Amino acid sequence: MQSLSSICSLPEVARTPVGAEVYRGLTGLPKTLSPWLFYDERGSELFEAITELPEYYLTRTERAIFTTYADEILDAAADRKRVKMIELGAGTATKTGLLLEAAVRRQETVDYLAIDVSESALAAAQQRIESEIPGVNVISRIGDYTEGIEEIPAAGQRRMALYIGSSIGNFEPSDAVQVLRELRRRLVPGDKLLLGADRVKERSVLLRAYDDAAGVTAAFNQNVLTRINRELGANFNLRLFRHRARWNHEHSRIEMHLESLIAQHVAIPALDLEIKFGRGETIHTENSYKFTASSISSIVERAGFAMTRCWTDEHEWFGVYLATAV
Numbered sequence: 022m023q024s025l026s027s028i029c030s031l032p033e034v035a036r037t038p039v040g041a042e043v044y045r046g047l048t049g050l051p052k053t054l055s056p057w058l059f060y061d062e063r064g065s066e067l068f069e070a071i072t073e074l075p076e077y078y079l080t081r082t083e084r085a086i087f088t089t090y091a092d093e094i095l096d097a098a099a100d101r102k103r104v105k106m107i108e109l110g111a112g113t114a115t116k117t118g119l120l121l122e123a124a125v126r127r128q129e130t131v132d133y134l135a136i137d138v139s140e141s142a143l144a145a146a147q148q149r150i151e152s153e154i155p156g157v158n159v160i161s162r163i164g165d166y167t168e169g170i171e172e173i174p175a176a177g178q179r180r181m182a183l184y185i186g187s188s189i190g191n192f193e194p195s196d197a198v199q200v201l202r203e204l205r206r207r208l209v210p211g212d213k214l215l216l217g218a219d220r221v222k223e224r225s226v227l228l229r230a231y232d233d234a235a236g237v238t239a240a241f242n243q244n245v246l247t248r249i250n251r252e253l254g255a256n257f258n259l260r261l262f263r264h265r266a267r268w269n270h271e272h273s274r275i276e277m278h279l280e281s282l283i284a285q286h287v288a289i290p291a292l293d294l295e296i297k298f299g300r301g302e303t304i305h306t307e308n309s310y311k312f313t314a315s316s317i318s319s320i321v322e323r324a325g326f327a328m329t330r331c332w333t334d335e336h337e338w339f340g341v342y343l344a345t346a347v
């Protein structure tokens with residue numbers, strides 16, 4: 022824990038979100054950096070490229086589940102009412118189009134509230150959906166998670182909140198419960214949550230998905246160092262930090278690390294810091310939890326929902342879960 026006097030003497034930049042996170046993460050032991058730091062402009066492009074990799078089965082498998090079951094999902098969510106859709110972390114909303122089309126088939130028009138931190142992704146999603154799927158009324162909100170949900174009241178209608186893409190897996194389980202509990206607080210009993218969550222599977226399949234042959238995931242991981250160099254004037258040498266993906270069986274998660282190949286010092290002038298790395302020491306940059314039917318049910322139920330239905334693919338690699346607010 023930092024004392025108040027030492028915090029007050031930190032450079033101004035240590036109080037910006039990026040500065041504070043890098044200071045916290047690289048002065049602690051073990052060294053960590055939060056995964057939200059990945060998503061600058063280049064990081065977001067690299068993530069889009071990851072979703073198209075042959076090894077990264079998550080996106081195409083979830084899309085295939087929506088392609089097969091979108092009408093069934095909408096029927097199950099609706100309880101014979103009209104559905105309004107809200108998406109947390111909508112991004113470019115490419116897979117969501119399949120669900121919106123099913124909603125339009127069912128009820129001719131649908132209100133869709135897209136929430137994301139990226140203004141440019143939201144603008145692109147809104148333009149594409151409005152031109153490709155007539156009948157969808159898109160409202161977009163820049164924000165984190167649940168901000169703005171109240172703006173889509175639903176008297177006599179069913180709200181279905183989407184949290185897809187297994188983003189829930191990037192939180193510690195207790196934080197995942199908190200995020201869903203916050204969502205639950207803004208819904209009424211009977212409203213729905215549609216959650217996409219990656220499943221536990223063979224270790225080699227998981228490792229390949231996070232350490233692809235073309236090195237795109239490695240570049241995505243290392244980009245965080247480029248960002249710190251650019252924004253905080255640091256001198257990380259990318260050739261001296263190697264991407265590592267590990268399966269942590271005990272915690273049922275893939276971990277991403279950046280491993281220092283030699284003993285070295287890295288300067289971060291904007292934070293007045295010099296960070297010492299031992300050879301083989303890592304910065305832990307991401308966890309991606311993988312779930313069983315029972316581990317995801319436990320999270321959903323602790324957040325105040327009842328698990329209602331589940332859809333999966335032929336290999337049972339990915340799960341799409343419908344839960345009801347109780």
Ligand code: AVI
Binds near residue numbers: 186187230238307308
């Ligand atoms: C955004 N999130 C669900 C991705 C995942 O699979 O955990 C982030 C990612 N990290 C490496 N590859 C993809």
